[in-house]
Amino acid sequence: MTTMLGISLAGRDVLLVGGGAVTARRLRRLLDDGAVPRIVAPELAPATRELVDGHGLVWHARRFHRADLAGAWLVHTATGDPRTDLQVAALCERRQLLCVNASDGSHGSARLTAQTRSGDVVVGVVSDAGVDPRRSMRLRDAIGTALAAGSLPLRRRRADAMGRVDLVGGGPGPVDLMTVRARRLLAEADVVVADRLGPAEALLPELDPEVLVIDVGKRPGHHPVPQEAINALLVEHALAGRRVVRLKGGDPFVFGRGGEEVTACIAAGVPVEVVPAPSSAIAVPQAAGIPVTHRKVASGMHLVNGQAELAPATLAALADPSITTVVLMGVAALPRIVAAALAHGVAPERPVAIVESGLTPQQRTTRTTVGEAVADARAVGVRNPAVIVVGDVAQAGFLLPQPLLAGESTP
Numbered sequence: 001m002t003t004m005l006g007i008s009l010a011g012r013d014v015l016l017v018g019g020g021a022v023t024a025r026r027l028r029r030l031l032d033d034g035a036v037p038r039i040v041a042p043e044l045a046p047a048t049r050e051l052v053d054g055h056g057l058v059w060h061a062r063r064f065h066r067a068d069l070a071g072a073w074l075v076h077t078a079t080g081d082p083r084t085d086l087q088v089a090a091l092c093e094r095r096q097l098l099c100v101n102a103s104d105g106s107h108g109s110a111r112l113t114a115q116t117r118s119g120d121v122v123v124g125v126v127s128d129a130g131v132d133p134r135r136s137m138r139l140r141d142a143i144g145t146a147l148a149a150g151s152l153p154l155r156r157r158r159a160d161a162m163g164r165v166d167l168v169g170g171g172p173g174p175v176d177l178m179t180v181r182a183r184r185l186l187a188e189a190d191v192v193v194a195d196r197l198g199p200a201e202a203l204l205p206e207l208d209p210e211v212l213v214i215d216v217g218k219r220p221g222h223h224p225v226p227q228e229a230i231n232a233l234l235v236e237h238a239l240a241g242r243r244v245v246r247l248k249g250g251d252p253f254v255f256g257r258g259g260e261e262v263t264a265c266i267a268a269g270v271p272v273e274v275v276p277a278p279s280s281a282i283a284v285p286q287a288a289g290i291p292v293t294h295r296k297v298a299s300g301m302h303l304v305n306g307q308a309e310l311a312p313a314t315l316a317a318l319a320d321p322s323i324t325t326v327v328l329m330g331v332a333a334l335p336r337i338v339a340a341a342l343a344h345g346v347a348p349e350r351p352v353a354i355v356e357s358g359l360t361p362q363q364r365t366t367r368t369t370v371g372e373a374v375a376d377a378r379a380v381g382v383r384n385p386a387v388i389v390v391g392d393v394a395q396a397g398f399l400l401p402q403p404l405l406a407g408e409s410t411p
Helices: 021-032 046-055 082-094 133-148 180-188 200-206 227-239 258-267 280-287 312-319 334-343 373-380
Strands: 013-017 036-040 058-060 074-077 099-101 114-118 121-125 164-169 191-194 212-215 243-248 272-275 300-305 323-328 351-356 364-369 386-390
Touching: 013 021, 013 082, 021 036, 021 046, 074 082, 082 099, 114 133, 121 133, 133 180, 164 180, 164 227, 164 258, 180 243, 180 272, 191 227, 227 243, 227 258, 243 258, 258 272, 280 300, 280 323, 280 351, 280 386, 300 312, 312 323, 312 334, 334 373, 334 386, 351 373, 364 373
Parallel strands: 013 036, 013 074, 036 058, 074 099, 164 243, 164 272, 191 212, 191 243, 300 323
Antiparallel strands: 114 121, 323 386, 351 364, 351 386
């Protein structure tokens, strides 16, 4: 019967007998765990020598002596000679010293697990009887995949003395465009403070029923929870020892006011990290077949908050044929933007694409021009959420051949 123990080797002496390829693999893991390894072997394989030289490790270039066991917390023997490995394991047994016998795991007093990690959770797989490393590794990989997907119960059951805040970018909408780290942090969360946009609707039902979900979603002209109150919520729950995920649509630092939330956490002494995600400014046009930059067509992109006043740089970008201008949150402001562009001398025939509900089954693209954009948007009933693209890359059939893509409208 094998008993599972989580043993910390950080700062502790580990003796490795043998210097071959197996030792190199185990040595990397021991170094990652913070152990202090030393090696006894007449020769070293190239991979082992590289690690020894790179980390300044102790290497005794000779055969094993029983005196080498002194001071070790753990012994790993992989000489390539089963008889020698068995003798090392027997000496360790008499000295009540744990030993991993790489020649025959069933004849050692310890085994290294096939290990996977998710945040501060470490899962090890080991056979109870017999040794079958390939089976253990396949099972480990399957568990690792489930951990990465956030489908296992990672949430802590004991509150931390100090909580933390993670600003998680949900990306442009589909759950499978979120990062592995984002999914893991959601699975660990005690509190989720969620926006209206992004993958919240698909993900929140998967959370532990005990997770507190706070909806702070904003709509045009309707902000039920002011930003200062959102900042206070994040800090309050973190200081209470909870793990807080601020789930935001797109990327937290692209018109998401993530910088303000980070500043509030730092000021309160709350640990905070930011998990990036694809911004809808790039991902949504891409879903409609529109590259925001393209060789010999658009050498740069200018990103605009449609709710803000147009800056001189934005007017210059709208008129520059080498620049693609992308407008977020700009449906209501479209008449104002178009009027300013035309007054600044932007050509009325400059191409425009309006992509609604990007990367969803309801995605629709309206192709038009600066001069006709307001009338065409009104004719087809353009609604938020939508991304507006101005530039030559927005013209119909720029990359994709006719007929028009499914989900495109022609006013």
